[in-house]
Amino acid sequence: MTLPSSVLLEREVYFEYDSDSGSGEIERIPPAIGVPPSPQDIKDAILTYLQIQTPDAHFENLPKLSYIRFLRPTNFIPWLCGDITDAFIASADKDLVALYAGPYRPGTNLKGAYLIYETSSNSLSTIPQPPNVDGERLYVGLGAVVVCLEDGAYVLGELTKVRGSAHSQAALYTWQLSTKEWVLKVASFPPELCPPNHVFEADMCFSYRGASSVLCWVDLFKGMLVCDLRQALHPVAQLEFRFVPLPKECPTYDRGISIEESLEAGMYRSIACVGDSIKLVTMDGYCERPANELRLTIWTLSPDLCDWSKGSEYLVSDIWASETHISLGLPKILPSFPVLSMDGDDVVYLFFTDMTMSVNGQLDYKGQYLLRVDMRHNKVSHHPQSGDPICSQLFATDCSAYLLQGLKGNQGKVKARKVGERGKRVLL
Template sequence: MGEALVDRYVHFEDELSMIIEERGGTPESLTVEWVLEKLYALDLSGEEMKAAVEREMEQVMLRYREEVELPAEVILRERKASRPSAVQKVPVSLSGNNGYDAAFYREALDGIEVCLRQVAPPGLTSLVLRVSWPGDSALRNFPAAAFISSTDHNILVLYVGPYRPGLSAPGFYLVYDAWANSVEVVPQLPSHSVTLFSHCSIGTGVAVLRYSLPSDYVLVELLPHQDSRGLISNMATLFMWHSSGPFAGRWVQKEVVLPLPSEPEEHTSQPSYNFCADTVFAVGNICLCWVDLLQGILVCDYVLADHPEFRFVKLPEACSVGIKPDPDGGRGLPGQYRSMCCKRRGADHVIKFIFMHRHGQGAGISGVALSIWTLEQPCNKLSKWKAGRTSFGMSAILADAMHNHNLKLLPLTPSCPVVSMLHDDIAYISFDDMSDDFTEA
């Protein structure tokens, strides 16, 4: 079994727009530029111009719908009817009285095809969404891109649309099963359960845990409550969506306590908590880890428990960075020089933490070293971090890569180190002026 480096950036391909281009594109008389040029030639006053622009644009949009979009939609429906879907589309049964618009989610699912374009490492595999939503659908107002939030084995989850928990914006969760080649649309959290003023973001987005073979999963949103100052508190809500079982079809919420790092405040008895998850991953089929790459891991050993409990595992002392709460978010981009993952080792699991020492601290490439730490048996509360036997100098790694691949130009900056999930002696590193290339170390 091989591995794949997956690009978190998800591209969209709009089938309706592609058909419009096939038919010659948009006529010049239906473009904004043509309308404005025609009106400017009339030398109208300010109020007259404003009224004329509104009137003309309304007419142009109606004509565009009738002359361009509707004929393209006829062709699109014929093509969809004549070909089977490339993926299995799994409808979600919505339970509970949460005010979900079932028709909206059906239309979203019907108009999505998922394509996984695989490339062997060190190349990047990409996920592409081909959308075929009608021209007058609100779904077409979504941003034409997304990011994969979390993966576990064969399950990937991402947000589609501007929706995020607490924001009053349209969108949904998209779950893709690479083994079954199936896709599901999961609705938002109930709007009455979380608002912009009730909870905070934990940092990274929704997590996924595959808890049973082949594809039973649970989506998990961990959202800390805001305290009286509007800052993150150590009380949080776990929102969970089960793909099957008695809790399927609705978001279930549980209140939990988080052992977050904190700083005492001089003028108040309230501590200031500080934690920002850069990534989240599963350990086995019951444990989830939210990772602050500067401080440590928030571990939930049994996320499916009736009353889930959390513990905090600090990073190795040599790697931990004390960060005071900063409302301006001045923690930098630790994912540029650090990463963490869980690897299977026989029947056990280990957590690997890789970082580039002195990266971004003014040191040239000769001063940057690549180090790997291991946390064995991460579900054992007594486990300790162990340093790797060797620290690799980036200048030596780069010199070897340039020799082996006949590279002539020295890349500017190494970044985004990633440990191989299958091989203990392989890591992947990106270079800024080779954005599509990785070097094996």
């Protein structure tokens, strides 16, 4: 079976019992204890629990969806870990996928930690959440970026805002395996994101340019916050952030202020590194203009991260008129959650969800289809989805390209091995 050069994943990853290793009911009954566990006891128990998980990846050729799950070898879940039932993909780079395990998100005191999934060795490593003494960090929806370096090391950086700073200061935490400690650097947000224009939340985050990387956090309503990885890692270098606005033709909104914010930005915008470029796809005017007037537009950011250039455009009405759309018997409905292909120029994946409203106001779900739109070659293809509808943006990654052998399609579990020596792994 040919290895997929890239895949589309659901961002939610579940922890499941490996039925091949035993049987029985899941237990979450707390033992009889005299002293309540401390916060550190809980964190240690969660890290121990996460270390026994085995990744189980199902990578499929596009446009079929792929997914990852984590298998535990025992039916017993430690009672301190009862909230750790799933994980959420935060970012990816090359063969690495970084996930929030459990309900933890940047800047919170919720239970959980980080997991790093390495596809080239089909292995997991764990990272504790950064310290949050007396709640000095403030949850604002910013995220964590993983970067794969050329020498086999990798970096994980988590961005939050500093509590009590009137939202004008950013806190970037980085983790080093050599010291097993999180290191904090604080810097001012750029003027465009300081009060009163400070409403910034990260919908997506990623790295750009590998070892000499730029770390990027993207608010699809406003633009992109970036910093230089070398500044973040150098012990004495001053950290500076820069704001990259969206293309001038793309309307911008402040969350909680503009009425447009009632829509999820991911329903009609997405951004990604495609090859050596950062690209943005939009369907601006979503739910504002007649659907037949909407068009997919792809923008490419210049290498110096200063200017956007408009590229391919494709009308939604042209998708409706395609042989594929007609053969599916779909009504002329709005697509949603566009995702850029990682290995195809001007290729976008979209969901078409066929739902109708009944007379009693209930939504009747009829089906969902993932359509592949090749703008350059004017070609539309599809893959039907089964089960419950997917109501969030998919995650595109080329991590599947780093598997050397074995995929789990219908053949069994992934059996991947390292491609040579990756050198000493260092978390920074």
